[in-house]
Amino acid sequence: MKYKVFVSFIAYTHNGGGKVAGFLxxxxxxxxxxxxxxEIIIVNDGSTDSTASEVESASRxxxxxxxxxxxxxxxxxxxxxxxxxxxxVGDFVYEMDSIDTDCPDDFLRKMYETAVTGFDIVAGVPExxxxxxxxLFYRFINRxxxxxxxxxxxxxxxxxxxxxxxxxxLKEKFRYRKALxxxxxxxxxxxxxxxxxxxxxxxxxxxxxxxxxxxxxxxSNIGIKAIHFLSASLAIGGWAIYGYFFENVxxxxxxxxxxxxxxxxxxxxxxxMLGEYILRILNEVKGRPYYTVSSVKVFSETANAAKxxxxxxxxxxxxxxxxxR
Amino acid sequence: xxxxxxxxxxGIYGLYAATLLGKRGLKVLVAEYEDGPFRRASWINQxxxxxxxxxxxxxxxxxxxxxxxxxxxxxxxxxINRSFKKIYALSSVGSLTNAAQFLKFCExxxxxxxxxxxxxxxNPQYVEAAFETEEYAxxxxxxxxxxxxxxxxxxxxxxxxGARLLNAERQGGVYSVAFGDGRRVEAPAVLNAxxxxxxxxxxxxxxxxxxxxxxxxxxIMVGVGGRLKDAGLTVMDGQFFSVMPFGLxxxxxxxxxxxxxxxxxxxxxxVFMCQERNPECTPGQLANCNTCPAKPSxxxxxxxxxxxKYLATGMEMGYEGSLFAIKPILLxxxxxxxxxxxxxRLSEEPSFVSVLSGKINTVYDLEEVL
Numbered sequence: 058m059k060y061k062v063f064v065s066f067i068a069y070t071h072n073g074g075g076k077v078a079g080f081l082x083x084x085x086x087x088x089x090x091x092x093x094x095x096e097i098i099i100v101n102d103g104s105t106d107s108t109a110s111e112v113e114s115a116s117r118x119x120x121x122x123x124x125x126x127x128x129x130x131x132x133x134x135x136x137x138x139x140x141x142x143x144x145x146v147g148d149f150v151y152e153m154d155s156i157d158t159d160c161p162d163d164f165l166r167k168m169y170e171t172a173v174t175g176f177d178i179v180a181g182v183p184e185x186x187x188x189x190x191x192x193l194f195y196r197f198i199n200r201x202x203x204x205x206x207x208x209x210x211x212x213x214x215x216x217x218x219x220x221x222x223x224x225x226x227l228k229e230k231f232r233y234r235k236a237l238x239x240x241x242x243x244x245x246x247x248x249x250x251x252x253x254x255x256x257x258x259x260x261x262x263x264x265x266x267x268x269x270x271x272x273x274x275x276x277s278n279i280g281i282k283a284i285h286f287l288s289a290s291l292a293i294g295g296w297a298i299y300g301y302f303f304e305n306v307x308x309x310x311x312x313x314x315x316x317x318x319x320x321x322x323x324x325x326x327x328x329x330m331l332g333e334y335i336l337r338i339l340n341e342v343k344g345r346p347y348y349t350v351s352s353v354k355v356f357s358e359t360a361n362a363a364k365x366x367x368x369x370x371x372x373x374x375x376x377x378x379x380x381x382r
Numbered sequence: 383x384x385x386x387x388x389x390x391x392x393g394i395y396g397l398y399a400a401t402l403l404g405k406r407g408l409k410v411l412v413a414e415y416e417d418g419p420f421r422r423a424s425w426i427n428q429x430x431x432x433x434x435x436x437x438x439x440x441x442x443x444x445x446x447x448x449x450x451x452x453x454x455x456x457x458x459x460x461x462i463n464r465s466f467k468k469i470y471a472l473s474s475v476g477s478l479t480n481a482a483q484f485l486k487f488c489e490x491x492x493x494x495x496x497x498x499x500x501x502x503x504x505n506p507q508y509v510e511a512a513f514e515t516e517e518y519a520x521x522x523x524x525x526x527x528x529x530x531x532x533x534x535x536x537x538x539x540x541x542x543x544g545a546r547l548l549n550a551e552r553q554g555g556v557y558s559v560a561f562g563d564g565r566r567v568e569a570p571a572v573l574n575a576x577x578x579x580x581x582x583x584x585x586x587x588x589x590x591x592x593x594x595x596x597x598x599x600x601x602i603m604v605g606v607g608g609r610l611k612d613a614g615l616t617v618m619d620g621q622f623f624s625v626m627p628f629g630l631x632x633x634x635x636x637x638x639x640x641x642x643x644x645x646x647x648x649x650x651x652x653v654f655m656c657q658e659r660n661p662e663c664t665p666g667q668l669a670n671c672n673t674c675p676a677k678p679s680x681x682x683x684x685x686x687x688x689x690x691k692y693l694a695t696g697m698e699m700g701y702e703g704s705l706f707a708i709k710p711i712l713l714x715x716x717x718x719x720x721x722x723x724x725x726x727r728l729s730e731e732p733s734f735v736s737v738l739s740g741k742i743n744t745v746y747d748l749e750e751v752l
Binding site: 063360 | 641681690691
């Protein structure tokens with residue numbers, strides 16, 4: 058039996074050309090066997106390979122609409138997924154942050170079944186596949202954040218329309234959906250699944266580090282606190298080192314140098330932290346759009362079916378489709 | 383048989399031209415593929431009497447449209463539905479024009495727009511601003527009946543329905559046109575007013591086809607209640623939607639830029655996969671999508687879902703039926719979104735004129751050339 062609900066499925070890809078066709082087929086099979094109506098949205102984040110044309114040829118035979126959003130240059134995961142969310146029309150929306158995610162159909166179905174029991178946001182968490190660095194990061198951010206985040210690695214998420222609307226209407230320029238959804242206050246549940254492969258973000262380490270820094274600054278006051286702490290401790294440290302050398306070194310040259318280097322490193326750290334905060338203020342003030350779209354292509358259900366040689370009336374009789382509200 | 387003027391296509395352009403020429407005392411034949419007038423695009427559209435609001439990125443199109451708007455309303459007062467509020471809203475994400483630009487544009491073209499509280503009709507999260515405007519809907523059946531009446535009154539207009547155009551050749555100062563029933567018509571002047579079949583007719587007459595993209599489009603009829611009953615809503619400027627009264631029928635039409643087109647063809651003569659299922663329909667001669675056994679299933683679930691996202695709660699619509707027709711779009715128009723009426727005189731003696739327009743109320747463009 059199919060659930061009488063319209064579901065959108067958004068997936069992010071950057072240079073995922075070779076894998077797009079298999080991914081689309083699998084997702085479409087799952088969606089069309091589970092829900093009465095669906096659309097798939099692929100956000101092509103400035104790919105330099107053949108992703109766009111692969112998506113077009115993979116649209117053949119799909120059982121629902123396929124929408125391809127092309128971004129003109131690489132925006133990164135969060136702005137790109139925001140573009141997909143703005144486009145989506147589903148009552149429930151799956152967000153998959155990478156087309157490499159190998160999450161079984163049964164689990165995706167379980168996510169929906171969990172959602173309708175009263176959870177607006179259901180996240181899929183790969184079991185025991187977290188890398189050391191991400192485990193450390195989440196322990197750190199959950200500890201230092203002023204919000205009650207309970208964040209962990211999520212590879213796929215299902216959100217209700219009202220949760221998406223609430224999340225999208227949060228005005229913050231720095232989009233980190235995982236935390237933004239939590240800020241909406243709608244009930245959330247994390248579900249574990251066994252991932253055959255080790256979950257990887259697919260991003261190079263420096264981008265992960267950048268994202269981690271953004272999250273720490275966006276959702277905690279740790280930076281400001283660290284500045285106060287560091288200014289104090291460096292002063293004490295400088296004094297201690299000076300004292301250590303006071304007895305032996307007559308010239309005092311070493312001591313002064315150590316003292317100066319400590320103080321300056323502290324100062325530079327403070328300036329760096331302040332700079333990060335000022336950068337965020339600047340970004341908020343500039344008010345740039347989250348993303349820029351170069352083109353949106355809709356591959357309609359009818360055209361997809363026709364390309365696969367199925368023309369004419371499909372099984373789903375439009376007369377029988379009641380408006381669901 | 384000999385006529386002074388042969389008109390191909392009994393849509394609004396064909397019938398308007400027939401009355402115009404008939405009044406001048408010319409003997410006119412209107413040849414139509416279908417069994418009656420107004421069976422395709424003249425019927426299957428949004429039934430909007432365009433006032434120009436649709437073209438914030440093409441002021442020339444808007445100005446021309448606004449000019450004809452009053453004239454059309456004056457010529458067909460009995461066919462105009464004025465009894466609803468026409469609201470234009472600008473989407474807050476993905477719109478190619480913002481509220482300030484839209485207002486400035488309206489001011490420039492000289493069409494009224496007053497900002498209203500968007501949350502009366504829309505989910506304010508997705509709508510930047512909403513404007514009450516002045517725009518009406520026409521009833522295609524009333525326009526059809528009036529034009530047929532006027533054409534008959536002239537006493538000079540004959541109709542050939544169910545016509546199958548076979549071929550055409552020049553014989554001195556006339557075109558000799560052969561139809562499927564063995565009939566041969568000679569006329570010193572021909573008007574091609576066939577809209578989606580423009581290129582097929584052009585090629586049968588030996589002219590260069592135009593650069594056209596074809597789309598199989600669906601206009602959905604919906605039943606509405608509450609506040610939506612007395613309103614026509616259009617969300618701009620991009621892949622959004624419109625729901626507005628369909629003439630005087632009591633139904634609303636629902637269309638959207640993203641979901642109304644089901645399939646596209648970029649060939650000069652339209653090639654669609656569904657033609658395999660209907661031997662009547664070929665690149666050389668399009669059959670009627672609306673009665674086609676291979677017509678697409680409705681995109682109502684998608685459009686309804688899109689509308690649901692944008693509309694305030696309590697604005698439900700119920701599916702009543704779908705109308706399908708092929709829409710030709712000039713490829714040059716995709717960049718600036720202009721919708722010029724193309725009137726081409728391709729031959730002087732004998733005369734051959736071809737017209738292609740995407741709007742009903744620019745029918746007056748014909749006067750310049752006939």
